[in-house]
Amino acid sequence: MKPPRFEYHAPSTVDETCALLASLEDAKVLAGGQSLMPLLNFRLARPAHLVDINRIGGLDRIYERDRGVAVQALARQAAVEDSELVASVCPLLSAAVRLVAHRVIRNRGTVCGSIAHADPASELPAVLLALGGHVVARSKRGERKIEAGGLFAGVFETSIAPDELLVEAWFPKSPKPFAIFEESRRHGDFALAGVVRAGDTLALFGVAPTPVLADAKDPSRGLQPSSDLEATPEFRLHLVRALTLKAFAA
């Protein structure tokens, strides 16, 4: 379980990063490494180039804009968890980030990395979707805004292009009431199924290739969840219905 060979790059600015991403064949961005490093160690990911963005200065801000919070690419999940700004503007995000893994993982893992990684069972993409947030992607071609609704394309797939760097994620102010509930096997594990409520909007995770919006009255309609060792499609739908009831009972 040692990483395969790769070429390592550690740019110090966003522009330099975009230039590298534009010129390198088969490059991967390395942020917190909490998903990418295990994949490398298992040799399940074998990029020719690793572009480590951790040396970029000033890319770890969490700030208020447009009545929401923007979380930059190097803001660690732990920083978001501890942020008073996030707690006051987007408490849903504060609550959600606490469900991600464990503190030691969150000390390194980034919110943007979690979104870019797009694990279907991951909390933060569903939160972004429920809130109707967006991300900002930068490349040599320029900067563009991608709405959450158009971001998640499939299991571990997003509409971020290989030459693009996700520079920040923007989460609108949480409406009331809000809630996030999930069922995971152990504390800190990825969810078997989960629900995010933001006002009257409901987003689900763990039950489809991407996070999905659903109707609170019939949350499991049209879903065809996958099956794995810990949950069958039926069990996932059962859980989603139970968790939705709980979220909307509040």
Add this chain to the structure above:
Amino acid sequence: MTTRWFGERVQRAEDDRLLRGKGRFTDDIDDGALESVLVRSPYAHARIRSIEVGAARMLPGVFAVYTAKDLPFGETDLPILIPHPNLTHGRTQRCLASEVVRYAGEAVAFVVAESRAIAEDAAELVDVDYEPLPVVITPEAAARADHLVHDDVPGNVAAEMVQEKGNVAAALESAPRRKRFHFRYERGAASPMEARAVWARWSDDERKLTVYDSTQSPTSIRGGLAVLFGLPESQVEVIAPDVGGGFGPKIMLFYPDELLVPYAAVHLGRPVKWTEDRQEHFTAVNQERGQVHEVEVGYDDEGHVLALDDDFIHDGGAYTPYGIILPIITAGQVPGPYRVPNYRVRFRDMYTNATPTSPYRGAGRPHACFVMERTLDAIAADIGIDRAEVRRRNLIQPDEFPYDVGVGWQDGNTVVYDSGNYPKLLETALEKLGPRPAGENIGMGLGMYVEGTGVGPYEGAHVQVLVSGKVVAATGIPSQGQAHATVWAQVVADELGVDVRDVEVTGGDTRRFPWGVGTFASRGAVTAGNAMHVAARMVADKAKKIAADHLEADPADLELAGGAVRVKGSPQRGIPLAAVAVLSNPVRYAFGGGTEAATQFTPRARPGPPLADGEEPGLEATGYFSPAGSAWASGCHAAWLRIDPKTYRLEILKYVVVHDCGKVINPMVVEGQIEGGVAQGIGGAFYERLAYDSDGQLRNASFMEFLMPYSTEIPQIEIEHIETPSPLNPLGVKGVGEAGVIPVGAVIASGIEDALGIPITEMPLSPLKLYELSTSASTSTSTR
């Protein structure tokens, strides 16, 4: 007043080192060692058409790539460790497979390189051409025998054994009530936090092989390597340094690496090491627990068991290196602490295309306990009595010991319980558990067990008082966290009347003590603990003899206390042990350390030659202990638990353990063993499983998916000790290493059945499993 260390919560001698990061685990040893990797079969069953290693050998940084044909022992089958007449079709693997692989993870080639990363690069270049063969993956499939794991083993049956006490057929026939059950227990994994590792160096100058191995049995590894390399045992040193948890699978030998690493070290003339990674650990290291039981019980209207018939198949895996110890233990332990006047047990040990099995903490007992405890719960439900009451009515009473169960045991004797007080265990546990907590979906789990601990053949110990007055003690068995360095010191300190901190213990290092067997089967305290006691007493006797000459007293009037040998009743008349140590070795040259007291012109207390006939120099002794039979520990676990009716999440509200491991040397250590055992049991009952698919692939070979519990999943555990000393050893101790884990599956099953009202007949469980059982139960309630 003399302090007695036995029974005290003495804090551990090993902690300081481990806490400072100065522990010494096998992978910590470096000395310029080359690193290595095993190329493993991705197929569960396949014929090897060819192995191409040219490209791997060419990779810069690679030192060697070995396949079976490159090894002098490449055609040798690895040994069957415990042969048994009923093991009619024993089969073992070869170090590296060259013809057929029979489980995913079986080793086919060995790569040695500058670093593990390069070795892994090279391993990817080893090109093996496999022809996949049909896979047999569950014990049931093995019994159907549509396909064979070994062409020459008909029906996939490695061994079959039938034992009977009384007349089961007749007793069942005449029993007022009868019930049949089908119980299933899946495979599990020990998963110590340190995977396995081996480091070896060959010294050509000294013609000496030195091996560090994370094994539970360095003495056996040494014996095996001496045979393999044709060396006298004195030229082979095997050391199990700090070992990061064992729990059974590290008692297995030889894993291929245990031969390949020393071989490569000799062949390449460089130290070589191999450190297993977590992914390969999942399939390369032995597993356990897969069994399927068909049970019939006959009982009367009061719930007394009259006859029990158990016919089970055991998932042996692809090979039987460990013989049939596991099903033998299961067969011997099904009746547990209960009277079963008529008992018949048949087992068949089945080959499957999965990793071989050998003992994992509990070793055949969790399943045995599950069978009996589930059966008793069903009897209680049937006749409408309380689940504690049915146990009460069937327990063996304190005046019935020794109690002969009437079937064979793993040491070649029969199962005979030496001592215990089972009713007291039950009543104490019930009392500690307290009343049913308020709320819905709450169930009571209850389970009792016995455990035959301390199997032989023997262990030994060497104890020596140094001229400094400090004491060193050594035994052949290594520790994997059981605090041997502390508890052996307690035993020795008591005999020698010294401070426990003045006793330094070494275990698992053949340079210090070359004889013995290993750490397994809850045997350390019984075998090595008593050997320490024997050796220390011999040293004490010797000290008294020497001191008696010096003090002009009768040895019988002397005692060892306060670091001195002194006259009972007049403690001021004495001689420090350090001085006795000096006197024990008559010297010509005073080399320091007070040895001038033992030179030839110093007045001597005794006429005649300095060493009388039969005397040996040095205040030291080697002692052995070989038990006459197993010391039977026992216990009762009880729990209140809750299952969330929507999510089927398990919440353990209270968990009580009352156990009897005879005399307790160190309650703190024993409690640690039990807490850890229960946690491992909870993991195995509700979180962990080994998920093999029909192709024989393990689908969850990572800690992301093999769900070992974190602290958030494990409750506080309340423990009470009850002591019925074993009459079979001088210390009166019984083993406790495995105890914690044994009844947990049965307890969780019992509690969940009570909480949800659905019959539980299998292990492990999970929310998904409970959801499925509940939904199928609610759609077919009429058939229940």
Add this chain to the structure above:
Amino acid sequence: MRINGFDHYPPQDARRLLSDYLRHDVGLTGTHVGCEHGVCGCCTILLNGAPVRSCLMLAVQAEGHEVTTIEGLAPDGEPLHAVQQAFHECHGLQCGFCTPGFVMSVVGLLAQHPHPTDEEIDEGIAGNLCRCTGYASIRRAVRRAAELSR
């Protein structure tokens, strides 16, 4: 890279994991490796004072940063750090393989919550696996460490 207060040569190979660099290049073998995929926590170290997994970092990434390993908590010959002492007193370790990772996580936990509640304790150690202790004694050790740190 500064490790336990001393400067060290940078790693030679970009794919060297920080855990392997510490263990095999620097010789600080107190940091253990149990899974190399971030779950077990045996490899936990402090990076600029905060606990992180050293198996999920490349050694080159730690260049210019402050690394503390278990060996850095209490220099040789000095008394144990409060967390180490508490683990000793409460029998918070058996085989000791998981222990350095736990100790480093708990150092991080107590920095964040000097007086942790039971829930914060469970939360704080829930990223570390121990196969020996069943965690009860580790929870006690965290409580004791908080007391000793006062």
